[in-house]
Amino acid sequence: MKRYIAKRLVISVITIWALATFSFFLLKTLPGNPFQTEQLLKPEIQEKMMSYYGLDKPYFEQYLTYMGNLLHGDMGYSFKYTNRSVWDIIMQTFPISADLGLRSLAIGYPVGLLLGTIAARRRGKKADYLCVLISVLGVSVPNFVIGSLLQWVFGVKTGLLPIAQWKGFSYSILPTITLSIATIASLTRTMRASMLEVENQDYMKTAKAKGLGEKEIVWRHQLRNAMIPIVTGLGPAVATTLMGSFIVEQLFSIPGIGKHFTESVQALDYTMVLGLTIFFGVFLVAANFIVDILYGIIDPRIRITD
Amino acid sequence: MSILEVKDLRVSFHTYAGKVQAVRGVSFSVDKGKTLAIVGESGCGKSVTVQTIMKLTPTPPAFIEEGSILYEGTDIVGYSEKQMQKLRGKEFSMIFQDPMTSLNPTMRVGRQINENILKHMTLSSKEATKRTMEMMRLVGIANPEINMLRYPHTYSGGMRQRIMIAMGMAANPKILFADEPTTALDVTTQSQILDLINDLKKQFQMAVVLITHNLGVVARMADSVAVMYAGKVVETGTAREVFYEPKHPYTWGLLNSIPDTANMNGNRELPAIPGTPPDLFAPPKGCAFAARCPYAMKACIKAQPEETCLSDTHKVSCHLLDPRAPKVEPYHVKRQKTE
Numbered sequence: 001m002k003r004y005i006a007k008r009l010v011i012s013v014i015t016i017w018a019l020a021t022f023s024f025f026l027l028k029t030l031p032g033n034p035f036q037t038e039q040l041l042k043p044e045i046q047e048k049m050m051s052y053y054g055l056d057k058p059y060f061e062q063y064l065t066y067m068g069n070l071l072h073g074d075m076g077y078s079f080k081y082t083n084r085s086v087w088d089i090i091m092q093t094f095p096i097s098a099d100l101g102l103r104s105l106a107i108g109y110p111v112g113l114l115l116g117t118i119a120a121r122r123r124g125k126k127a128d129y130l131c132v133l134i135s136v137l138g139v140s141v142p143n144f145v146i147g148s149l150l151q152w153v154f155g156v157k158t159g160l161l162p163i164a165q166w167k168g169f170s171y172s173i174l175p176t177i178t179l180s181i182a183t184i185a186s187l188t189r190t191m192r193a194s195m196l197e198v199e200n201q202d203y204m205k206t207a208k209a210k211g212l213g214e215k216e217i218v219w220r221h222q223l224r225n226a227m228i229p230i231v232t233g234l235g236p237a238v239a240t241t242l243m244g245s246f247i248v249e250q251l252f253s254i255p256g257i258g259k260h261f262t263e264s265v266q267a268l269d270y271t272m273v274l275g276l277t278i279f280f281g282v283f284l285v286a287a288n289f290i291v292d293i294l295y296g297i298i299d300p301r302i303r304i305t306d
Numbered sequence: 307m308s309i310l311e312v313k314d315l316r317v318s319f320h321t322y323a324g325k326v327q328a329v330r331g332v333s334f335s336v337d338k339g340k341t342l343a344i345v346g347e348s349g350c351g352k353s354v355t356v357q358t359i360m361k362l363t364p365t366p367p368a369f370i371e372e373g374s375i376l377y378e379g380t381d382i383v384g385y386s387e388k389q390m391q392k393l394r395g396k397e398f399s400m401i402f403q404d405p406m407t408s409l410n411p412t413m414r415v416g417r418q419i420n421e422n423i424l425k426h427m428t429l430s431s432k433e434a435t436k437r438t439m440e441m442m443r444l445v446g447i448a449n450p451e452i453n454m455l456r457y458p459h460t461y462s463g464g465m466r467q468r469i470m471i472a473m474g475m476a477a478n479p480k481i482l483f484a485d486e487p488t489t490a491l492d493v494t495t496q497s498q499i500l501d502l503i504n505d506l507k508k509q510f511q512m513a514v515v516l517i518t519h520n521l522g523v524v525a526r527m528a529d530s531v532a533v534m535y536a537g538k539v540v541e542t543g544t545a546r547e548v549f550y551e552p553k554h555p556y557t558w559g560l561l562n563s564i565p566d567t568a569n570m571n572g573n574r575e576l577p578a579i580p581g582t583p584p585d586l587f588a589p590p591k592g593c594a595f596a597a598r599c600p601y602a603m604k605a606c607i608k609a610q611p612e613e614t615c616l617s618d619t620h621k622v623s624c625h626l627l628d629p630r631a632p633k634v635e636p637y638h639v640k641r642q643k644t645e
Contacts, residue, residue: 210394211426212421300411300459
């Protein structure tokens, strides 16, 4: 186990390094510079800014400087938000997105698993069709439509809940629901398919031949085996959900990290793009690592041995 | 005294394409402490018959159209799911063909055996664990204290089949259904598993219904034999009768296609029964075997043969046994010694 963890750590570091390197040089291939803003700075001023930030130096030199700083934990300053470091911005916005993401997962996973299980148990009956309908709608209707509808019904028409902003529990309800719909939809489908697949396994027949009741068969034999594919998708799902959603955050004016992903690329905010990419990369690698260890708890066949 | 008697059982699967008549009037009986072997080629309804007795085939699509299943004199055809749950595992047990897939991969083997004991016996969990270990020792697994904590994937095929047997035997069933228990195992393991089933049968006076298409296994294990073809029993009798005095051309064909390793000279072709079994969506009006039978007569295509009783135990359904039929020489039947 210790050896496995050490091995994984080394691989993770290499992954992050590769990610940072590729992103750095890819960014440099984009035309333009961070100072071509709406105010149309004079070319002389742009050049001066470039040399002030060291952007006129050869790419490889810039790369070495960046990586050197990164090793010290310094991601540099944003070009767009002057005087604010990338790390500051991440630390201010990420907790809000993560909070929202966790809430939506806490609702989406149980509900999705439940609907998927019900659909599989009631296969071909009304409950099944209803669950499948929910999941098809959830996947195919974009979340800005769902979000806007919720705002209109609960905010504008009935006035029960605040429409936007992030100031307390009542503010989190609508965005949480909006964000969890996609999770519910995809999990219902996966869980339903997985339950049905397990149902045809020989060991389900063995369990029935033992004289177990339906509940015992489902709880002890079917659910745990059906969970295996769900756990596989857990790592990336958690990572992407906690990283915020550009659309949902815009829709509900939530000061999360989501909008920075899009804005920083548009503004060619080099340090910000790189910082966010690396932060997300670390997060994704860590989430997958945790899931791989969790995997062994559910499925003994892939328990980690050295 | 027969412990299980199946009379004229008919089972159909209702599918979109129509009704598949998988079992078309099967009758047999099993005595206490005896072994009945059901033989026949793939798709002849062996497994469906046995799974119907335990009601393991889901309804729909499978329906019992007709017939009775008498267990200790009581007809269990109309039993509800709840009533069946009391029989399954306690009175009847079943071991399956592929031990690699019939154990739950995410549950420790001890717990899988234990589950059966707790369900059917009034034992404390401590006593149940003790019995689990006893059962594991009984099927030849040493150190059950440690081995009961292992997961199925850490065992070999033969060991897993032993665990399946321990699980099936855990609540002292009266009948053990073994659905091709050795097909997925290698030859030496096969032999060990068959010996184990035989030992346990004698020790616990248990009836065994063995499904197989290996006639060597039949000769070694069976007290009586039922030969099935296209959803019907075409010949049934004691092992001696079926092996030494077979009367049905299908039985002749089966016995004839056992490879003869003693007189092999490399030239002899392995005999086979030509043709394929009939489509059970629309079974033929006459004898189902007529199309492949070298002795088929006009009568065979027109009408189903009646069952002829040659002795108390030996029953054959074939028009050749009609007094008006021509006398035919059975094609070379090899004499297999019943061990």
